[in-house]
Amino acid sequence: MADDEVDPKEYRWETGYEKTWEAIKEDEAGLVEGLVAEFAQKAARKAAAPRRGPVRLGMMRHLLLAIDCSEAMNCQDIKPTRFLCTLKLLERFIEEFFDQNPLSQLGLVLLKNKRAEKLTDMCGNVRKHIKAVQGLTNMNLTGEPSLQNALEYAGRVLKPLPGHASRELLVLFASLTTCDPGDINTNIQALKTDGIRCSVIGLAAEVRICKKLCQDTGGEYGVILDDVHYRSLLLECTAPPPRARALDAGLIKMGFPHCAPLSAQPDNNADPPITQCMCHLEEGEGVGTEGHLCPQCRTKYCSLPAQCRTCGLTLASAPHLARSYHHLFPVDPYEEVPNEGQAQYCFGCLRLFNDLDKEPPFLCHQPPDPFPHQMCNVIHECPFPFISKHQQMFLRSDFWPGGVVFLHFIRLHRCGRCREHYCWQCAGLVSSTLHVCPGCAARPHLYQRLPDTS
């Protein structure tokens, strides 16, 4: 968001002095509504930036997450410290990652005192990762990180993975320096040939070697502005990336454990035998009749997805696959149309379109009476990343001494297929979470969203 259109030829400091405030123009009434409207729409459009499908995505991701644990993480420019903030965000990231990519695997590695130390193995167990992250709170942060060692480790772990798996490395890098034993460029070349996609999120400032790493391997490089931006950068990494270059398309053998008592058992009345589940073998827990049996070798697992310890079969259930389908079949984005009274109410939620959907957003100095709730929502959630945190605070308080800022969206949204009109909240819900257009899904000709045969 800071500079989306990066011009590689020119650095920010070489450009002329930007007079950002000059972009804000007041109209005759002293209001800046037009500008705010533009901002709001830009943000909304960016939020709904569609991924044109169908695309080839790396759905079975193997992501190695390297966390800088050097002295630079102690810095308090994001509260409470860079490190603690990172840990807090990581918990959310891990959950979201497995929510979006249920069949993927994650591994954590710490860049500590010039070494790369493994924290968790590559696996798909959410709880294990989160527990490990939570255990880091009191760690001592000293020394410098070594990017090269991290790359080396990543190469070692990710290279042997089967060809169909997408291999990714994500580095959270706070230091401005790296202490490397050799020439890092050879490592970058090696990663490139192995098709490992490296992304870096910088916590301090842009570092050239990180940028080069990302450019060469096809990853993303971002430098955070504040904690909100950090969070959005991190969460952007949860969506599956476009397929990396060297990714093979492959068919993976997978087991779908069937819970119902097997028909092979002659008497259905007899209780199923009590067995030990394999995931809790060490702890000695997990004894019981419930569980998922590997269809190949009949070992039991208490949670899915898992990899069978005995025969190596990947075990999953249908919903795990289905969770990723929306990446492959995204809904077509709605088009924005001006509200000219063509529809009385939102098809999705039955909200009557009122004047608020008609007028442009405005900035006012007196709270309107009665207080419109729709506006409250906008203020409360503040979906506008372009507004600084400081400003957002003002936005939230409707008793700001200088006046009150209210923002809202102007237009109706129309689905191009079923031609129904939606309010902007429903449009947002459909594109961000629901991934089903309520109108289309209820029409016999439109409900199947398979790609056209043509």
Add this chain to the structure above:
Amino acid sequence: MADDNTPTDCSLLVVVVDTNPNQRYIIEDPKVLTNCLDAVIAFSNSHLMQKAKNQLAVIGCHFHKSEYLYPSPGKPLDVRQIDGQYELFTLVEKTIKMRLVNLIKSQPQEDKPGESLLAGALAMALCYISRVRRQLSPGLTMSSRILIVTGSSDTAAQYINYMNVFFTAQKQQVLIDVCSLDKHLSLLQQGCDITGGLYLKVPSLEGLLQYLLWVFLPEASERSKLVLPGGGRVDYRAACFCHREPLSIGYVCSLCLSVAVVTRSHEESTRDHGYCFVAETSSTVFKIGGPLATKPKKKKMKI
């Protein structure tokens, strides 16, 4: 999940009624629909009776489209009491019946009734729930749930839509309850299991209201206290994309996650389907380990 036991100040119920004339019990005796509808209305009113702030929406799912039966968009009907019934309940009953008639009248005459597109109605319900949540006055808590009353069978054609709806409901802590009037619905049962709702296939249509009141009236926080029918085991096997059959062991494409019975080339399966699942992968040559075991082709069947 929504099964935390703190009682909420109010609760929102969205009932999705399947009115498709294609359902077996309607074909056998069209009058049964009226009985079922009466039961659903009485049930909805009982929900409103529980707490003063409880809210209700009813969506009718017909084969050509889904529509809100209650509340009606715009101004509510002007109803006066005709008997001792609570005014609001009369309003609910009148509105639902009137709008259902309109819905049925609007069905295209030339088209044959197809399957009931419940996923669309569910998506509408989720939109409605999120709107009511937004408009909830601060400080109030609300639990929401969706009840599906249907006599249709579920087909895998809506699989993706269903799954998206279920996951959204799970994320938003909305319970999905299913009351099946006719067949066992394995897909919808998965939805109940994912969202923590209840699944019930009623043995007979005679005492439908009783079944509804006993099983589906308690809201999420009350359910743990009452003895209610257990979930039973849910079949979570994936269905292969070629024959729509549930599998125990299958092969999954690493790019598009389509499921196949046997290892075979994508071209072959593309030829089978008549379309390519993911258009771009049509040129992909899969690496296949081991000899190609071809299975005799079955004719396409729906589960």
Add this chain to the structure above:
Amino acid sequence: MSESSKSKGSVNLNPSPTLQCKDLHEYLKSRSAQFLETLYNYPTICLAVYRELPELARHFVIRLLFVEQPVPQAVVASWVSQAHAKEQLKAAEALSELSVWQEAPIPGGLPGWLLAHSFKRNLKVALLGGGRPWSMSSSLEPDGKARDVAFLDAYALERWECVLHYMVGSAQTEGISADAVRILLHAGLMTRDADDGSAVITRAGFQFLLLSTAKQVWLFLQHYLHTAEKRSLSAAECLAFLYQLSFSTLGKDYSTEGMSNNMLVFLQHLREFGLVYQRKRKAGRFFPTRLALNIACVRSDNETLEPADAGAAPRGYILVETNYRVYAYTQTSLQAALLGLFAELVYRFPNVVVGVLTRESVRQALRGGITAAQIIRYLEQHAHPQMLKADSGGIRSESVLPPTVVDQVKLWESERNRFTYTEGVVYNQFLSQADFVALRDYARAQKVLTWQSERARTMVVTRAGHDDVRRYWKRYSKSS
């Protein structure tokens, strides 16, 4: 030694009795079964009672609603999972208390439950229809001068504030009817001044002012119903009509046709308090207001007066900051005056009052018989929506107010309660130190000694231990 001289310490163990506000359940519980039986002939009352029941009890009723025979008690108990057996008992108790169900033996001799006949019948009527329409629902010609919701809200607020203004004796109001004054006096919220016979507010009255509007209305009406019989109105009929109002639709007009004379009188009273709006006394139609609608939801502790639709209803207006500052966005002097009961007002603007909670101001309120809990409740109830939305920074406190303020107000209260009163008997004027020590040690061993001073040879023994100590003393003085 001179035998003990007694002094009693039971002056006032509870100096400021708090105002009790019964909910419908408690109100009905205190009535006779016969009265309840009459009430259950009204579908509205059945509906209201049903909503007041504990949640499990509601499900018992709905499950029994269509059953004609008694159902074994064991069966009813089995509906609830074992872990919640206690709640099951409580629900069953509530149903018995309100005579919603009665015990009835079933043929096998087992004890069973049977829903009260009239309750069952009328609840069914309310839910499914049938029976006679409620008295006020005769059809009406569409009204040319229909009133919208905003108008009704303003009207109701104005009328009700009239009553409150009268209580605080604000100069800016016109008087209220003698009837209303009588109710206020009967409720103990006001009392006749000894000198000139004018009505002045009591301690209970101040506490009344701090309640939420819905509670105020309900408490007021409870006392109205108490005095109803004197006015030859039937309490049951009035209560039924009230609940009928509470189940009506806001912004809709209802007909007075077919209402009995008594009810028309009652309607005029309600009109005075702002529960209904009528253009003219003989208009033939009336509009219930939000005050009447809120009677039904007085029960829950955390009721906020806000409906789902935006902006129309009275909204919270108070902001409390961690530095004890209170900002009240209000224009009525009543609300400012209420705030002034326990806060020191600093600034006064046309639409906002700024005050600060100080030790002195809160202590003054406490001296006036207001409790810390009431102050906190008041601030919570009227909290500005922004306060409700604000994230308390990870610390999830139960209150929307800053925890420091809540704690401090409570501390200021407990500061005043440094005395604990214990009834006791003083023993003094012992003749010798030995006598004193012997008696003191005995009392201490019996754990009845409250206080002792060796120098003054004085001790205090609890009232319960007095007899025992005296007997011991008699034995002791005889033997020595």
